[in-house]
Amino acid sequence: MSKVAILGFGVVGSGVAEVLQRNGAHIGEKLHGSVELKYILDVRDFPQSPFADRIIHDFAIIERDPEVDIVVETIGGARAAKEFTQRALAAGKSVVTSNKELVAKHGFELMELAQKNGVSYLYEASVGGGIPIIRPLKQCLAANEITEVCGILNGTTNYILTRMIRAGLSFDAALKEAQENGYAEADPTADIEGHDACRKICILASLAFGRHIDPEQVPTEGITNVSLADVAYADSCGRKLKLLGRAIRGEDGRIRAFVAPHLVEGENPLAGVEDVFNAITVRGNAIGDVMFYGRGAGKLPTASAVVADVMDAARNKDRPKYLDWGPGGESVTAPPDDVVSPWYVRAEASADALRGALGEITPLARAGAPENETAVLTASMPLGELKSRLAGVKAHSVFRVLED
């Protein structure tokens, strides 16, 4: 029998309460023991909620209650969430979180603190909403040396790109529609600038490669520079524009992680991931490529991932804890400049001028292109070479092409 406290009664927190209640019998049966929701911490009151009697405002009540053995942190951000997580772990309570910012930034130190106190710090819900990805990476793919993790990690941007591709909406119009449908926040910066995807690829890369990777080590480009012209050129060569988070282990053992728009070949399963869906591909030296696909956000999917972790924490109270990854540092990563790929370049230049600069090129065409616009695919080269070749060229868009 476990008693749970939820920190933060927002979308995910209230979803967790709902799933615990709705599937309670099923959960108890699977666990051979019940999970009971004892407290919900929030600054607000919720007099109309069926959980109103469990709302409290003082974290110390949870911290001091020895009955509470699992704390669910769905506050978000890295301030109060961090303090409460540290205090809960120090008080010998396992913590389950959906907070990608906190895990990406402070995952290693929080797992270390959990280990010191013989409890768990679990974060399945921090990446990919309800898609099971953390535990498969930790356990099912454990026999593999992983060479690359690559994914569509942010539903908001994928929705916007899908609407640009399928309905011909401009970026601004697609963003507005996403906001109207509740798929984008009033302040969409974290999504459209790629920060959210950056946090998620940091968590996946830390787990896959065993060392903490900080968001500041990951060059991040969002989708604000993607235009309908780029969408049309991509379509003309059978590709789709997707915002990818990638982490690649180089032969020197250092990790090249980055977030950027890519042209993805139509046959690649990632090209078929539309709307708010997420997908993550993992490449292992034994397994080849596997892909995990589903809703990357949403109240109940995310809550169901949190509750699966709660069940795991309840089941494994007495187990020795190992750290999921080791400490980070500058030497863990390397800039992705030496990652070789073909490139898409759209520039104010003639095809001849671009051929002169870039060497072997495949010119692309779109209806209604201005006369002085040229778009091409290049041969494979590292970013450094591309940059020096493009010196003096007025390039509007430069995106990587994802190779198989």
Added chain:
Amino acid sequence: MSKVAILGFGVVGSGVAEVLQRNGAHIGEKLHGSVELKYILDVRDFPQSPFADRIIHDFAIIERDPEVDIVVETIGGARAAKEFTQRALAAGKSVVTSNKELVAKHGFELMELAQKNGVSYLYEASVGGGIPIIRPLKQCLAANEITEVCGILNGTTNYILTRMIRAGLSFDAALKEAQENGYAEADPTADIEGHDACRKICILASLAFGRHIDPEQVPTEGITNVSLADVAYADSCGRKLKLLGRAIRGEDGRIRAFVAPHLVEGENPLAGVEDVFNAITVRGNAIGDVMFYGRGAGKLPTASAVVADVMDAARNKDRPKYLDWGPGGESVTAPPDDVVSPWYVRAEASADALRGALGEITPLARAGAPENETAVLTASMPLGELKSRLAGVKAHSVFRVLED
């Protein structure tokens, strides 16, 4: 530290030896303890193999060696494999298997025997090759009540259908090509008649719904009746022919499981699963749909799933074991006749005659169709109703249409 014996040095068994050796350091690090391959049981000798010194021919050596705590069964079939599995479990050794026939047929009794002896019976590799699906179903989706599992579970048939669709090969020509490429056995019956997919959906359904489901309870139709005419009609309405294994929980709690060719809408992620790839979608009441995708077979992918289970068994030597599912029985399942869907019907009849028999229909067209051939999509109805409506109609092909 664990010592392992492999039973059967075929494709998967030799892959397991290879992965244990190649990724040994990595595995030891993850496990905080080593895994050592002590014996390989086979009737043959392998004097050229780097593992020649570990080959033995008498199972009793393994059974009596107290150092061996994990036995990997990659013999296949349900005879020697069953006997050795029972003896290993009774001797207090955990067993890891890739043998879908044995798990589908005798999974419950073998898990019961494992539980009685305080050891594990693990079978991640029995479904979907290296795709992590068993553990996610067991753990990550544990907070969900699952309502349906549906998948492309057999790589051979998916390869054949893909070649029919994309290259216009006949069934026989595509099968021959699959055999030449090593994707189909000399005797392809188990694949093309759907038995392999049937075993896999049984395992997935047993795990998802918690009761043993026997292959004999699952109506199974293979792809030998799929013609190029059907492929063309499916294409004309934006759909692809796929062999699906499905298990659906009805409102009465009984499971409708079946294997049959389906027309799958082009936008459905399953439609994009080509060649020898497999994909499994799981629908939960909290998570919605999630999909797992990857190579469903092959030496190293399957071996890596086996080795992940070996690591799990090594890590959890001292843990209490719960049964993954309960006993089966006639009342666990119901015939899928009441599962409602639209249908694809190709018949020797006029459109008017088919409209008369079937009511509201959508006629389909293909180039070069004989004059007396008509193909249509029907409205949604159960199989029982369809059958009675088709009495007296000379139907060549009748396939379900997968609805979202």
